Amino acid sequence: MRFVAVDWGTSRIRALLVENGRVLARSESDEGVSRLKPGQHEAIFARHCGAWLAAEPDLPVVLVGMAGSREGWAPAPYAECPAGPDRIAAALTRIDLGAGREAAIVPGLLCLRNGQADVMRGEETHLVGAEVPDGLVCLPGTHCKWALMRNGEVVSFATFLTGELYALLREHSMVGRPATEPADPAGFAEGLAASSLRGGGGGGLLHELFAARAATLTGRLGPERLGPYLSGLLTGEEIAGAFRLFGRPDRVAIVADPPRAELYREALAAEGIAAETRGQEDTLLAGLAVILARSEG
Amino acid sequence: MRFVAVDWGTSRIRALLVENGRVLARSESDEGVSRLKPGQHEAIFARHCGAWLAAEPDLPVVLVGMAGSREGWAPAPYAECPAGPDRIAAALTRIDLGAGREAAIVPGLLCLRNGQADVMRGEETHLVGAEVPDGLVCLPGTHCKWALMRNGEVVSFATFLTGELYALLREHSMVGRPATEPADPAGFAEGLAASSLRGGGGGGLLHELFAARAATLTGRLGPERLGPYLSGLLTGEEIAGAFRLFGRPDRVAIVADPPRAELYREALAAEGIAAETRGQEDTLLAGLAVILARSEG
CATH class of the missing domain: 3.30.420.300 (2-keto-3-deoxy-galactonokinase, substrate binding domain)
Structure with missing residues (x-):
């Protein structure tokens, strides 16, 4: 063809x-x-x-x-x-x-x-x-999509502003502008831990975003970890939201290229959920x- | 003095x-x-x-x-x-x-x-x-504060990025830029209804923000209601987060001038919570x- x-x-x-x-x-x-x-x-x-x-x-x-x-x-x-x-x-x-x-x-x-x-x-x-005939598919991006498949059909899906909000925070906000490059990827797991996916985040995303600012101001979060921290926080909130809407799965298919696919795989692995990746x-x-x-x- | x-x-x-x-x-x-x-x-x-x-x-x-x-x-x-x-x-x-x-x-x-x-x-x-010797005080603003008072002391407080995020969304995001002025204030209650405070928002804030975009694209949300809608959504998420952290109160003291104080009063009244306002x-x-x-x- x-x-x-x-x-x-x-x-x-x-x-x-x-x-x-x-x-x-x-x-x-x-x-x-x-x-x-x-x-x-x-x-x-x-x-x-x-x-x-x-x-x-x-x-x-x-x-x-x-x-x-x-x-x-x-x-x-x-x-x-x-x-x-x-x-x-x-x-x-x-x-x-x-x-x-x-x-x-x-x-x-x-x-x-x-x-x-x-x-x-x-x-x-x-x-x-x-x-993926049946199950959850995650498509990371500026506007991340999670889709529920049944018998080869898209039954339902939900979009998350994750990528666009990350860019907004990094470029325009008091929270994200202090982030420095090269970044320390260890910040991703720390941000993930603050998200509601991992049991953190009782105050919700709006509070956790300011908490990242407060942690930067008080020296608890180094500027080299801040970018990955925000990415981990947003990714965790996104995944938690998708699970509330579609149920918590045993496995997820991720359609993304590295390194983004690896971040989602890491976040899901922290919850004991298997991920398979497609380019x-x-x-x-x-x-x-x-x-x-x-x-x- | x-x-x-x-x-x-x-x-x-x-x-x-x-x-x-x-x-x-x-x-x-x-x-x-x-x-x-x-x-x-x-x-x-x-x-x-x-x-x-x-x-x-x-x-x-x-x-x-x-x-x-x-x-x-x-x-x-x-x-x-x-x-x-x-x-x-x-x-x-x-x-x-x-x-x-x-x-x-x-x-x-x-x-x-x-x-x-x-x-x-x-x-x-x-x-x-x-x-306010005892109780919850809300101080809206770019970085909104909620404080728990006991015996005239600030026992604990939490900050929410509500005001800064609203401005970011309106000025820089695909979600908020289509909003037009003069705005229709009826959008505030609609956004509030989509927040987790009012039982909406199962997918969380990242999803609800994109849902506002989708509602705009599909003609369900007019651009004159979009700004107040985002304000209501963010305000509802903030209040829900504050209640998770500090407990759900019978009344809240709001330190703000109109019209912002009135928006918080409206959001709290929808939950049956009394508010007193100080300039x-x-x-x-x-x-x-x-x-x-x-x-x-």
Whole structure:
């Protein structure tokens, strides 16, 4: 199976020429959808993929991620949970590339739980590619996703602001700005211990964040441990929240590359929970291959 | 009782000529300690207070807040909890103003609880002035403080990053930036309902913050309600954390000016908890008068 995959995120675009799960060629830039105005997407797509398309007039093209968002190329309505590969494939949005050619945009997923909505765009493809028929899958990132799988479908999922909040705290807050590099990774376990996952954190995240500031001011927490400490605290709060929503599992599948995957593995191991890790490009390519195959079936 | 009070914060300085709890004159600027370099403090103090001091050679001078911090005029070591007015007065740091004159810097408080440190600078004076012998006192702000009082002493306290995190989210995050003004205050109760104080928020704050984003994206939460929603969510999480640490009270004393005091009163009323409110300048002046009187006793 041979196709062009475009992973168009908020801050980057990554175009891949794929054959049987292998990347034959790639083209990337920082032209993520957050930097683009309406009408710019087609030319950027053509610059990254034009040569591949010209050489192979029948090559399928699939776009994933923020390409289908409000700031993207064309709006691709969310598919609604529970959703597996068939439902996602049936909800592909087609855009006309001219000369009788189309590209397919993978829909994001919408999940309604207790009257609250949650959304993803891109992670649904990694979830299909992770091939976890039943259980909990964790997708760390700026907006971390935890998904509950049953019979190969995404039954429910929840997003956590972990990565974005960490960046905010490090760049803009009194709490995180004193952190120094190179960091001492031992701070991660200390922050984890202060989180509600590990029985700390009676006062909740808002208090524990200031406690990190107080520990810095009083010399209890060195600035080289502060960054990993905040990461451990936030990661622990995220995992505790996911377990409250979806139950405490025996094992978790993590879709992430090192070193992030290792941090989640460490946090779960502290609770005696096994973790298996899959790389992000592997799950992306596998997921797109399944979705494209179902759309042709 | 007549004295000069200087409330020197992170972002502002406010000098007051006080007599029997009334402000006779005031002088303010944005020369908070975060903008100053070592050596600049004395001249700024003189510009604000010089005329008052020249006119009355025996007028006592007291500084409160960040004047005694690392970035302040002179380091004033924390007094340690439990601490009441006597202990605070005994820990005043004296600085030489020349010509045989001194100023006193009120120490901040340090609290150790379960091996964790917490700190305050300035709020100890408001707590003395609030005159709540026993019970819970809430001091909203950038770094909100909750203090447990017993027999007129601060037994323990905890700080919450509520105000700073709200500002970070509004100014820098994908979650808060879409919020529009004028805001619809009805969003506050909706955010409060999503917090763990009101039984929402099973996924925790990191999830509820993204849920606000998802609700905005899917049109469930209008941008005019988003700011108050985030404020309600954070306030509810803060109050829930304070109750976990200090127990759930029948009533709370709030030291804040409107409209912030009213938001806390609304959040507590939703839980059937009574609140009494004291203005910030009243508690500052009352607290300084008590501390000065004890230091002379």
